[in-house]
Amino acid sequence: MKTQIKASIIALSIITLTACNANNKKQNITDTLIGESMIETTSKIDEPNIKVALLLDTSNSMDGLIDQAKAQLWKIVNELSYAKCEDRSPNLQIAIYEYGNDNLNAEEGYLRQVIAFSEDLDEISKSLFSLTTNGGNEFCGKVITTALNQLDWGTHNNDLKLIFIAGNEPYSQGKVSYKDASKLAHQNDVTVNTIFCGDYNQGISIKWKDGADLTHGNYMAINHNKATVHIASPYDDSILELNEKLNKTYVAYGSAGRKKMEMQAEQDDNARSYNKANAVSRTVSKSSRLYKNSSWDMVDAEKESGFSYDNLKESELPGELKGKSKSEIKSYIESKRRSRKILQEKIANLNHKRRNYIATKNNDSINSLENAMLKALKAQAEKKNYKWE
Structure with missing residues (x-):
């Protein structure tokens, strides 16, 4: 049953940071498509990796949240570009899911993978701008479980693996228990961070904080309908x-x-x-x-x-x-x-x-998606010796 304020969720299923102290270096053969030809390339995976999976609720109350994701994508990317792991610069991959939309397959839990982990920032931007909203059912446990099972989170013990999920419906909705999803996340060394779109205390009462606590993640609340503030400069x-x-x-x-x-x-x-x-x-x-x-x-x-x-x-x-x-x-x-x-x-x-x-200017982005993501990301990344320039 929906609450009056229709569900929000993103699950910003974010990040596999191959940690600073990971010593593994291995050869990886990748096929790079150039035009209609395949060029086989060999690269050393000796840099840490940041994997960000965005799971966006596209129900019809989520226009503001999706707008924040579109408007703040490049700010988030830029902030991640300043990350350092000792003297190394991490790579970045982003995946996107949408869920909570009646146009999506009911049997699959009203969700779909829009784009798998990718380094192609233009493809990621295109995927975000292709999303439209419609009424639907938003199931946190289901989308978390799907992200955990479908995405390649890596197997290195020192990887930092994070899920960010945001919304305003009860966290316990759906047939898949969020507690079971949390156990699966814990088994896979994935931290779940929750972002409630609305009043901080209300989010606590409908289990959003509990969802974060079960995997030692951060619980945060934002105003998802607040317009993104962009500060102009002389440059x-x-x-x-x-x-x-x-x-x-x-x-x-x-x-x-x-x-x-x-x-x-x-x-x-x-x-x-x-x-x-x-x-x-x-x-x-x-x-x-x-x-x-x-x-x-x-x-x-x-x-x-x-x-x-x-x-x-x-x-x-x-x-x-x-x-x-x-x-x-x-x-x-x-x-x-x-x-x-x-x-x-x-x-x-x-x-x-x-x-x-x-x-030097007043930055009015404290209560935004961007700020919530980066605050949790930095706090948890620093435990693995990541620093920001």
Whole structure:
């Protein structure tokens, strides 16, 4: 039975941080799709990893919460980009589920996986902006259990694995017990953090705090209908101008590459739809180490150890490279790489000034999704010796 205030939930099923003191280094063979060709690449997994799974309630009372997720995505990504594990920088993967929507399969518990763990920030943004709301039933125990069973949380003892679930319906709804879900999380070394959308004490009374306590997680309450506050700075216009130049350093390969480049521009527009400052936050993310496009961009792909110019198909090269020799293609890609590095450094320098400027202003995001996630994330990550720059 629904309460008058229709259910909210996100489950930000977040994070597998491969901990600082993890010493394992292993070879991993991945197939990187470039255009319509598969390029086998070999990479060392010797960096810590942050895995964030967002489980978003898309019932019709959740428009505000979903808006916060869309508007604050790039702020969260940027904050995670400043994380350090000793002298190492963690990688980031994000997955998204939606649930609590009558349009979803009832037999599966009104939930579905929108995107599995991915490093493709444009795909993640596209997935968020594709979500729409409708009435439905929100089952916390079911969505937590599904996330635990479907997602690859890793097996290393030193990994930091977190679930964030947010909503305003009773935490005990549904046939799957949240206590059983908590036991499963505990068995898999996953911490469940709960975010109640509403009054702090009301959330306690309907078991949201209990859900967090059972796995030693954080319980938090937010106003999910509060609009995100974006603070403008004197550096915004310059950063956005650099974004236009940054986009021109990408060299799309094959038909998939062309579609990905179009998606990149589309997600620029989506970020700008909130306001200029949000578009700036996305630009900062695009200039960071977390924005990786080796599946379609030749500049990023060339850095992969398994990349070979011999595997490139003439028919799938962009127009400016058709008919060029291997040495000419290499020279072209290298010039794009140099340009990108210079632009990234300029954006980083301007963003440093921008962050200092924003720090002097009143930041009205204390009661937001972003703040709740990062507060719990940092507190639990620091137990594994993670630090923030």
